[in-house]
Structure formats: C-alpha cells, structure tokens
Amino acid sequence: xTDTYPESLRRLIASFSRLPGIGPKSAQxxxxxxxxxxxxxxxxxxxxxxxxxxxxxxxxECGFYADKDRCAVCNDPSRDRSTLCIVERPQDVLIIEKxxxxxxxxVLGGSISPMRGVGPDDxxxxxxxxxxxxxxxxxIREAILATNPSLxxxxxxxxxxxxxxxxxxxxxxxxxxxPLGGDLEFTDxxxxxQALEGRREILTG
Amino acid sequence: MYISRVxxxxxxNISPVSLSFQPSLxxxxxxxxxxxxxxxxxxxxxxxxxxxxSQKDEELVRWGSEAASVAIRVESGGTWxxxxxxxxxxxxxxxxxxxxxxxxxxxxxxxxxxxxxxRDIGIxxxxxxxxxxxxxxxLSYVKPSHRAYVKRYERALAQRNILLREHARxxxxxxxxxxxxxxxxxxxxxxxRYGELLTPYLRDxxxxxxxxxxxxxxxxIGGGYDSKGDLRANLERAFLxxxxxxxxxxxxxxxxxxxxILFLLEGKEFRIYGSQGEKKSLALSLKMAEMAVIRxxxxxxxxxxxxxxxxxxxxxxRQLLFxxxxxxxxxxxxxxxxxxxxxxxxxxxxxxxxxxxxxSTAGEREKKNG
Numbered sequence: 001x002t003d004t005y006p007e008s009l010r011r012l013i014a015s016f017s018r019l020p021g022i023g024p025k026s027a028q029x030x031x032x033x034x035x036x037x038x039x040x041x042x043x044x045x046x047x048x049x050x051x052x053x054x055x056x057x058x059x060x061e062c063g064f065y066a067d068k069d070r071c072a073v074c075n076d077p078s079r080d081r082s083t084l085c086i087v088e089r090p091q092d093v094l095i096i097e098k099x100x101x102x103x104x105x106x107v108l109g110g111s112i113s114p115m116r117g118v119g120p121d122d123x124x125x126x127x128x129x130x131x132x133x134x135x136x137x138x139x140i141r142e143a144i145l146a147t148n149p150s151l152x153x154x155x156x157x158x159x160x161x162x163x164x165x166x167x168x169x170x171x172x173x174x175x176x177x178x179p180l181g182g183d184l185e186f187t188d189x190x191x192x193x194q195a196l197e198g199r200r201e202i203l204t205g
Numbered sequence: 206m207y208i209s210r211v212x213x214x215x216x217x218n219i220s221p222v223s224l225s226f227q228p229s230l231x232x233x234x235x236x237x238x239x240x241x242x243x244x245x246x247x248x249x250x251x252x253x254x255x256x257x258x259s260q261k262d263e264e265l266v267r268w269g270s271e272a273a274s275v276a277i278r279v280e281s282g283g284t285w286x287x288x289x290x291x292x293x294x295x296x297x298x299x300x301x302x303x304x305x306x307x308x309x310x311x312x313x314x315x316x317x318x319x320x321x322x323x324r325d326i327g328i329x330x331x332x333x334x335x336x337x338x339x340x341x342x343x344l345s346y347v348k349p350s351h352r353a354y355v356k357r358y359e360r361a362l363a364q365r366n367i368l369l370r371e372h373a374r375x376x377x378x379x380x381x382x383x384x385x386x387x388x389x390x391x392x393x394x395x396x397x398r399y400g401e402l403l404t405p406y407l408r409d410x411x412x413x414x415x416x417x418x419x420x421x422x423x424x425x426i427g428g429g430y431d432s433k434g435d436l437r438a439n440l441e442r443a444f445l446x447x448x449x450x451x452x453x454x455x456x457x458x459x460x461x462x463x464x465x466i467l468f469l470l471e472g473k474e475f476r477i478y479g480s481q482g483e484k485k486s487l488a489l490s491l492k493m494a495e496m497a498v499i500r501x502x503x504x505x506x507x508x509x510x511x512x513x514x515x516x517x518x519x520x521x522x523r524q525l526l527f528x529x530x531x532x533x534x535x536x537x538x539x540x541x542x543x544x545x546x547x548x549x550x551x552x553x554x555x556x557x558x559x560x561x562x563x564x565s566t567a568g569e570r571e572k573k574n575g
Contacts, residue, residue: 112377112380114365114367114371114373115364115367119373119377120377151357151360151361151384152364154384155361155380155384158380159376159377159380188350189348189349189350190350190354
C-alpha cells in the first residue's frame with residue numbers, strides 16, 4: 001500500500017518504524033503529522049535529533065547521560081558523596097531519583113548475560129572498582145546494588161558484591177518484597193519468600 | 206467443582222459445538238481418530254493452561270481456520286466462572302476469565318483437573334526428563350512458585366553452560382554455581398516433599414490396579430549429588446568434586462536438571478523390568494495419585510479425564526477404578542466400542558457420539574443413524 005507514497009515519505013515511515021514501540025501504523029501517523037506541521041516545528045525536531053548524537057554523551061564519572069564531561073548529579077555539590085547506587089541502565093537513575101535518593105550513581109551499562117554475549121568486561125565494572133577504591137575526602141562508604149530482581153540482574157549483583165567485599169566497605173542490595181498498595185493474597189510465593197527473608201524490626205517511634 | 210458448559214470453535218478437528226454437563230460421568234463414544242482425544246485435550250488445555258500433547262499452537266487450530274477457541278463454565282462452591290482460551294495463528298494464546306483477559310500466572314481461580322492419556326506411559330518408560338517434567342508440572346499446579354524457580358534455574362543453567370563452553374573465568378562461573386545451588390535446593394526440596402505426599406496414594410492405587418501385596422517403592426535420585434541430608438552442602442561438595450570434569454566436558458553435570466525418580470516393584474525398576482500392563486497401571490496410578498493430592502491439598506473435587514483406558518482394563522480393575530473416582534467428581538471417559546458395565550448405582554451417565562469431529566448426544570446420533 002505504501003508503495004504509492006513518494007520515496008521520501010516511505011523512507012521517513014521506515015525510519016520511524018525502526019524505533020522501539022512503533023509499528024507501521026504509528027509510523028505512518030507520525031509521518032502524516034509532520035507533513036501537516038509548520039516548518040518551524042519540524043526544524044526544531046530536526047535540531048534536537050542531530051544534537052542527540054553531537055552533544056549527549058555518558059558522564060565520565062558515573063555513566064549517566066550528560067551534555068558536559070560530568071553529569072548533573074556528579075556536578076551537584078549538595079549530593080551525599082559517600083554512598084554510591086549501582087544501576088544497570090541510565091534510565092534507572094531517573095527511577096531511583098524519584099524515590100528520593102540523594103547520593104551518587106554508577107551505571108553499569110547492562111547486566112551480565114553469556115547468552116547475549118555480555119561479560120563483566122563489557123560493563124563498567126573496572127571503573128566502578130576504581131571509584132570505590134579511591135581515597136580522600138570523597139571516599140565512598142556504602143555501595144548500594146540496585147540491579148533488576150531478574151536472574152541476570154541478581155547474578156550481576158552477586159558478581160560485583162564478591163569484587164567489592166574485599167574493599168571493606170558496606171555493600172547492600174535493595175530489598176525485594178511487597179509493592180505498596182499491594183495485596184498479600186495476590187502476591188506470588190517467590191516474592192513473599194524473599195519479603196520474609198528480608199523482614200526487619202518494626203519501628204514504633 | 207465441575208464443568209457445566211463447553212463451547213469449542215475450530216479446535217483441531219472438532220466441529221463448532223456447545224454442550225451442557227452434569228457433575229457426573231460423561232462417556233465419549235466413537236471410532237479411532239474421530240476426535241475423542243482432541244475433545245479431552247481441549248478440556249485439559251483450557252483448564253490447566255498446557256496441552257497434554259505439548260505440541261505447537263498451529264496444530265491446535267482446525268486446518269484452514271485462523272483461530273480456535275475453547276470456553277468452559279466451571280461450577281464451584283455454589284458459584285461459577287467462565288474460562289476461555291483463544292489460539293490464533295502466529296500470535297500468543299489469549300486467556301480470558303469471565304471475558305476479561307488474564308495471564309496464566311494470575312488466574313484468579315484454578316480449575317482442578319487431571320487427565321490420563323495413553324502417551325503417559327512415557328513417564329514410566331521414557332527418559333528421566335519425562336519424569337521430572339511430570340513432577341514439575343504436577344507440583345507447579347498446586348504450588349505455582351515452583352514454576353518460577355524452574356524457569357529461573359533453567360536460565361541460570363543455560364548461562365552457565367555457555368560459560369563452560371567458552372572456558373570462561375572461574376570467578377564468573379562460580380556466580381552461576383551459587384545461583385544453581387540456591388535455586389536448585391528449593392526445586393529439589395519441593396520435589397522431594399511432593400514425592401512424600403504422592404507416594405502413599407501412588408502405592409495404594411498401584412496395589413488396587415496391579416496387585417495387592419506387591420512391594421512398591423519410589424526413590425529420588427540426585428543428579429550427581431546425594432539427595433539425602435543437607436542438600437545445600439551436598440550440592441556444594443558435588444560441584445567442587447566435578448569441577449574438572451565439567452570444564453573438560455563443557456557442561457553442568459550436577460543438579461536437579463539431572464535428577465531421576467525410580468519406581469521399584471519388588472526391588473526391580475519398572476522402566477526396565479515392568480511389563481506393558483504394569484507400566485500402564487503405574488502411569489494411571491500416578492495420575493490418580495496426582496488427583497488425590499489435589500483433593501487433599503486444595504480440599505476440592507477434581508475433574509478426571511480418562512482417554513482410551515477401559516478397553517485395556519479387565520472388568521475387575523475397572524470396577525476398582527470406578528469405585529475410586531465415581532461420585533467424587535466429574536469424569537470424562539472415551540470408549541471405542543461398547544460402554545463398559547457400570548457399577549451399581551451408576552447407570553446414569555451422558556453418552557456423546559463422536560464422528561468425524563462432530564459431537565452429538567447419543568439420542569440425536571441415533572436419530573440420524575435410524
């Protein structure tokens with residue numbers, strides 16, 4: 001059907017449909033929307049797109065998205081520089097931020113998975129150990145592992161924990177358990193088992 | 206608990222059909238390859254979420270059609286719910302609970318059903334993987350978290366085997382070893398506990414079908430480790446012991462993925478020494494024991510499917526089996542020829558004729574024939 005479209009339109013639709021979550025129909029809708037948009041609006045989009053590749057890079061310190069050498073978190077003087085939260089992907093930083101965390105981050109760039117051909121050397125683990133090893137006023141006292149509770153996330157966490165332990169700093173992993181607003185009855189047994197294992201003293205104030 | 210209504214569309218060779226049932230006995234009567242087994246398979250699939258033949262989805266859809274569906278109404282504890290499965294070519298199966306899409310993991314209500322099919326003899330005479338599959342399926346049915354453990358274990362195992370093939374560093378492999386020990390211990394504990402629950406019933410049913418005074422035992426054999434005592438410590442020791450062999454053979458040699466279950470009759474293994482009749486009786490006894498465990502653990506009646514069984518059971522054993530299942534839940538059986546003699550008090554049952562995929566109540570069928 002799209003064969004009848006002009007070539008430039010077909011190319012645009014094809015480019016859109018390569019994006020995650022965009023099927024052929026959505027790709028067409030986006031293309032038609034842009035055709036009807038004003039030249040300024042399209043220019044703005046083109047500008048942002050070409051800047052992504054030119055300006056966005058990974059923070060040399062933690063691996064989060066940055067437009068300078070260091071990201072906004074690493075440059076923020078009000079941050080607690082003694083705790084380091086280790087996450088798999090840059091977008092995980094935003095999720096942990098929402099939870100009110102005020103320390104620093106380290107982005108691994110994925111999780112270990114031999115099936116997908118990802119080994120420890122493909123992730124930012126060497127840099128992590130350098131950061132944890134650093135001495136001086138910015139010495140990190142606690143490393144918090146916040147990888148996904150999937151098999152790959154947990155084996156990655158275990159691998160890192162074994163490397164970090166000898167450095168003598170506090171190594172923790174975020175708790176696995178019940179979601180807020182959830183219901184005991186509809187929680188699967190695996191989650192409940194982990195929640196029971198990770199139970200803690202109740203605070204009565 | 207019983208199935209009060211069934212609606213099928215384009216499921217294998219079954220013509221579109223809508224039927225109502227009482228909580229008693231349903232007999233499907235017809236020649237070979239007419240659709241009796243397909244009908245039972247459909248009930249099994251919609252109730253338990255897997256096909257007992259474990260084939261590809263495409264094969265479930267009637268040739269030339271795009272989609273198949275099986276819907277049942279289940280009466281339970283004075284109320285009812287609808288469950289439906291839709292199989293579409295090239296798409297994932299869709300499950301519906303009272304018309305709302307649900308995931309298999311989050312079924313609100315279970316349909317308790319067990320089925321015996323002639324191919325189940327493979328559990329007895331096939332490879333250890335078939336016995337593990339039976340136990341894992343039966344166990345996950347009453348304890349869904351077991352399935353999550355098995356899936357997680359399988360993934361960790363696959364990852365570790367890749368590392369062994371690639372001759373990866375020991376510090377990386379050991380992370381997966383730790384995971385296999387942790388998850389593996391849960392899997393083995395579950396299986397052994399389930400075995401302890403199942404075995405008394407299994408022994409009783411086997412004695413009922415195969416001989417009264419036989420010495421019957423079940424043994425759980427650990428794959429490369431000792432399954433008695435402290436499992437975690439035994440697994441750790443076994444992994445340590447087989448480290449070199451694992452490295453040279455490039456595969457994980459220790460763990461529940463290599464376990465087996467031995468059934469022994471007078472001290473001899475069924476798989477090797479049992480006759481066809483004895484193996485068949487044992488396979489049937491396993492399914493009946495699975496039923497008994499559900500009754501006990503879930504405190505519910507269990508729907509029973511028995512495919513092509515009665516032609517091969519002698520009248521005495523047939524009576525014994527009927528005594529065990531009739532009146533304790535709804536039963537669907539298939540027969541090729543005459544309807545077997547029913548025990549006293551069970552003269553009332555529904556007969557469905559099955560011919561070329563068409564299912565009709567016997568009365569209608571007679572009208573057509575006459």
